[in-house]
Amino acid sequence: MSIKPELPRPLPLATRTGVSFDFPKSEYVLSLERGLAVIRAFNERHPSRTLSEVAQAVGLTRAAARRFLLTLGALGYVESDGKYYWLRPQTLELGYAYLASVPWWRYGQRVADSVAQETGCACAIGVLDRDSVAYLAYAFGNSTQSLVRSVGTRLPAYCTAIGRVLLGALPEEELDVYLASVPLEQLTPHTVVDPQELKSAVRQAVADGYAIVAHQLEPGLYSIAMPVRDRQGAMCAALSLSLRDAPGKGAALARDYLPALKRAAADIASALPA
Amino acid sequence: MSIKPELPRPLPLATRTGVSFDFPKSEYVLSLERGLAVIRAFNERHPSRTLSEVAQAVGLTRAAARRFLLTLGALGYVESDGKYYWLRPQTLELGYAYLASVPWWRYGQRVADSVAQETGCACAIGVLDRDSVAYLAYAFGNSTQSLVRSVGTRLPAYCTAIGRVLLGALPEEELDVYLASVPLEQLTPHTVVDPQELKSAVRQAVADGYAIVAHQLEPGLYSIAMPVRDRQGAMCAALSLSLRDAPGKGAALARDYLPALKRAAADIASALPA
Numbered sequence: 001m002s003i004k005p006e007l008p009r010p011l012p013l014a015t016r017t018g019v020s021f022d023f024p025k026s027e028y029v030l031s032l033e034r035g036l037a038v039i040r041a042f043n044e045r046h047p048s049r050t051l052s053e054v055a056q057a058v059g060l061t062r063a064a065a066r067r068f069l070l071t072l073g074a075l076g077y078v079e080s081d082g083k084y085y086w087l088r089p090q091t092l093e094l095g096y097a098y099l100a101s102v103p104w105w106r107y108g109q110r111v112a113d114s115v116a117q118e119t120g121c122a123c124a125i126g127v128l129d130r131d132s133v134a135y136l137a138y139a140f141g142n143s144t145q146s147l148v149r150s151v152g153t154r155l156p157a158y159c160t161a162i163g164r165v166l167l168g169a170l171p172e173e174e175l176d177v178y179l180a181s182v183p184l185e186q187l188t189p190h191t192v193v194d195p196q197e198l199k200s201a202v203r204q205a206v207a208d209g210y211a212i213v214a215h216q217l218e219p220g221l222y223s224i225a226m227p228v229r230d231r232q233g234a235m236c237a238a239l240s241l242s243l244r245d246a247p248g249k250g251a252a253l254a255r256d257y258l259p260a261l262k263r264a265a266a267d268i269a270s271a272l273p274a
Numbered sequence: 275m276s277i278k279p280e281l282p283r284p285l286p287l288a289t290r291t292g293v294s295f296d297f298p299k300s301e302y303v304l305s306l307e308r309g310l311a312v313i314r315a316f317n318e319r320h321p322s323r324t325l326s327e328v329a330q331a332v333g334l335t336r337a338a339a340r341r342f343l344l345t346l347g348a349l350g351y352v353e354s355d356g357k358y359y360w361l362r363p364q365t366l367e368l369g370y371a372y373l374a375s376v377p378w379w380r381y382g383q384r385v386a387d388s389v390a391q392e393t394g395c396a397c398a399i400g401v402l403d404r405d406s407v408a409y410l411a412y413a414f415g416n417s418t419q420s421l422v423r424s425v426g427t428r429l430p431a432y433c434t435a436i437g438r439v440l441l442g443a444l445p446e447e448e449l450d451v452y453l454a455s456v457p458l459e460q461l462t463p464h465t466v467v468d469p470q471e472l473k474s475a476v477r478q479a480v481a482d483g484y485a486i487v488a489h490q491l492e493p494g495l496y497s498i499a500m501p502v503r504d505r506q507g508a509m510c511a512a513l514s515l516s517l518r519d520a521p522g523k524g525a526a527l528a529r530d531y532l533p534a535l536k537r538a539a540a541d542i543a544s545a546l547p548a
Contacts (some may be wrong), residue, residue, distance in 0.1 A: 029345040035306035036349065040371050047375035071303040075310065076404065087372040089401055089408035095369015096426030097314050098361040101321035106424055110414045117391055127363055130350065134363035140384045150380055151425060152370035 031068075034060060038068040039077065039091060048086040095152065102136060107271040108228075108237070109137040109151075115264040116141045119257060121241035124149065125228070125268070128166040131182045133157050136237065147221075147242060158184060158198050159191050159216035161225035162240040168206040169227070169235040175202065190215035210261070212253050214246070222246040224253050228265045230272045239265050305342075308334060312342040313351065313365060322360040369426065376410060381545040382502075382511070383411040383425075389538040390415045393531060395515035398423065399502070399542070402440040405456045407431050410511065421495075421516060432458060432472050433465050433490035435499035436514040442480040443501070443509040449476065464489035484535070486527050488520070496520040498527050502539045504546045513539050 041049060041057040049057070055065035069085050072078035076090045099105050108125045116123040116139035125137040135153040157163030157178070167175055176199075184193040192198055205211035210226040225240035241257050315323060315331040323331070329339035343359050346352035350364045373379050382399045390397040390413035399411040409427040431437030431452070441449055450473075458467040466472055479485035484500040499514035515531050 023344045023348075027341050027344055028348065029305050029309060029341055031303050031305035032309035032342060032345050033349055035303060035309065036351075036368065039368055042371050042375045044374040044377070047377065067301050067303050068306060070297045070301055071306050074297075074302065075307055077310075087375055089372060089403040089410070091372035092369040092408060092410075092426040093428075094310065094313055095366040095372075096424070097316050098363060098365035099424070099426070100318040101316045101361055103318070103321065106422060109424065113387065113390075113414050116387075129363040134366060136363070136366075140387050148380060150370075150373070150383065152366040152373070154367075 034058065034064070035068050035072065038065065038072065039087065039094075042085075042087045048084040050084060054085060099136060099151070103273050104236075104268060104271045105136050108268050109139070111264050111267050112137045112139040112239075115139075115239075115241070115260050119241055119260050121243045121257065122147045122149065123264070124153075124162060124240045124242065125237050126155075126162045126166065126240070127237050128157060128163070128170075129154070131157060131178065133160055133163045133166060133238075141241075141243070147244075155217065156182070156185070158182065158193075159187060159213065160240070161211040161213045161223035161242075162238045164198075164202050164205045164211040164213065165225045165227050165238040165240075166235070167202045168211075175199065187217055188215050188219045190219075192216065210254065210258060212250055214250075220244050222253060224257050224261060226258075226261050226265055228268045228272075230269065236272065237268070239268065308332065308338070309342050309346065312339065312346065313361065313368075316359075316361045322358040324358060328359060373410065373425070377547050378510075378542060378545045379410050382542050383413070385538050385541050386411045386413040386513075389413075389513075389515070389534050393515055393534050395517045395531065396421045396423065397538070398427075398436060398514045398516070399511050400429075400436045400440065400514070401511050402431060402437070402444075403428070405431060405452065407434055407437045407440060407512075415515075415517070421518075429491065430456070430459070432456065432467075433461060433487065434514070435485040435487045435497035435516075436512045438472075438476050438479045438485040438487065439499045439501050439512040439514075440509070441476045442485075449473065461491055462489050462493045464493075466490065484528065484532060486524055488524075494518050496527060498531050498535060500532075500535050500539055502542045502546075504543065510546065511542070513542065 037058045038054060041054050051062055051066055054069060055062045058065060069078055073080060077088055078085055079088050112123040112125055120142040122141045123139045124135050126133040126135050132154040135149060135151055138149050138151050157167055179195040179198055186193050192201060210224060212224045214222045221242060221244055223240050223242040225238050227235045228237040228239055230236050239261060241261055246253055311332045312328060315328050325336055325340055328343060329336045332339060343352055347354060351362055352359055353362050386397040386399055394416040396415045397413045398409050400407040400409050406428040409423060409425055412423050412425050431441055453469040453472055460467050466475060484498060486498045488496050495518055497514050497516040499512050501509045502511040502513055504510050513535060515535055520527055
């Protein structure tokens with residue numbers, strides 16, 4: 001639209017924290033919140049739902065839910081056979097509006113594909129989004145892996161290798177706030193849930209330049225992750241390789257996978273804007 | 275939520291056409307339309323924008339645009355440094371709501387990864403969404419390919435192999451409506467834009483069980499596509515392999531890539547619900 005030269009602008013980064021959005025309640029567009037909730041009412045367990053089911057899931061009257069569904073239908077996001085409603089592929093545009101705004105994400109997916117093929121491990125690229133790691137790219141490794149992940153996957157940061165690397169980029173006080181506020185769940189008998197121990201693990205990852213976790217999120221699941229940094233040294237994402245039932249641990253994982261991981265991180269970094 | 279057994283329900287299919295969404299204007303939720311437009315105002319060219327730029331892009335007053343941005347910020351979809359606004363990874367959830375409602379999509383991505391690795395071609399899985407093919411899965415082939423595609427990519431149906439296969443599943447009258455209403459653009463000197471010729475090409479694809487296109491969307495781009503069918507024989511998606519500067523044409527493409535494409539389509543079909 002504009003013909004003036006593009007000025008340097010903030011780009012979505014791994015750990016960017018913006019201003020707070022506190023503002024008068026009178027300014028809040030409740031209809032937008034409700035409409036987005038109607039979209040999110042459809043998922044793996046509920047690929048299609050009746051009007052009543054949508055109304056119940058979102059906490060709206062049938063009349064209100066109907067208005068949102070009809071509006072989404074008119075806009076091309078929802079379809080119906082008169083009884084059931086379901087989402088149309090156009091809904092993808094909304095999620096991909098975010099991905100398209102990440103300048104390196106297509107290249108990142110190619111790199112993830114390539115390192116997954118080379119190592120046989122599942123490869124993820126993630127950023128920190130509030131308390132969670134959000135995957136911007138994902139590649140399945142060899143078919144014996146049974147990880148169920150994809151672009152859009154969200155996982156708790158404290159128990160994943162990629163999350164511990166990303167937490168390492170937070171200022172000390174934000175890391176403390178994170179550890180004090182997030183529910184630290186004992187997901188396996190080995191999951192570290194002690195805030196001090198987690199803080200040490202995050203610091204260790206910063207010192208090492210990579211993080212390794214074993215049995216933290218699921219039993220038998222091993223991951224190694226390292227940062228992707230831009231030319232100014234800022235962490236803009238983290239990259240991980242995951243596998244089940246790793247033959248070795250710790251040092252063996254680093255020995256076996258760190259070289260490929262380093263090359264992949266450098267490769268993505270080379271595609272970042274200057 | 276419900277403990278009653280799940281009944282068979284309509285699933286998102288490649289070419290499902292639902293009821294029309296004509297309804298009284300008084301029922302329309304304009305705020306939802308505007309809020310979704312604000313999300314879509316961010317993209318590859320505009321990863322971050324000022325309030326004025328968002329207002330201009332969406333056609334809103336600054337005051338109105340501000341309310342939508344603040345609401346999206348409060349909901350975790352938008353972030354700001356006080357001057358610029360940008361999308362947060364949480365926006366992925368909205369696109370993901372659709373993908374998660376496609377029961378085979380994760381498995382489809384794995385199959386796409388695998389066939390892309392095997393053949394070196396780029397592999398896409400798409401469905402018809404109004405006039406366009408929407409990609410639900412995508413795998414880059416070898417790194418000499420320079421295709422810029424991803425999940426969420428939308429391409430015109432008439433000039434892609436995957437699109438011609440999907441158009442073949444439409445009832446005759448819907449195909450005629452499509453050909454009469456869609457703008458048929460001469461994208462390369464070879465692009466077929468004659469409706470009768472396109473109809474023949476779609477019929478040929480139905481007869482052959484696959485479609486091949488050359489130089490239709492971009493010069494030098496070759497694709498071969500075939501349907502993915504469920505157990506009732508209904509087309510629920512189409513699968514394509516694409517490459518640049520194919521050494522042979524037509525028959526050679528079919529000879530070289532049809533076996534892998536067939537195995538991949540059968541593999542995805544095996545993961546479809548009964």
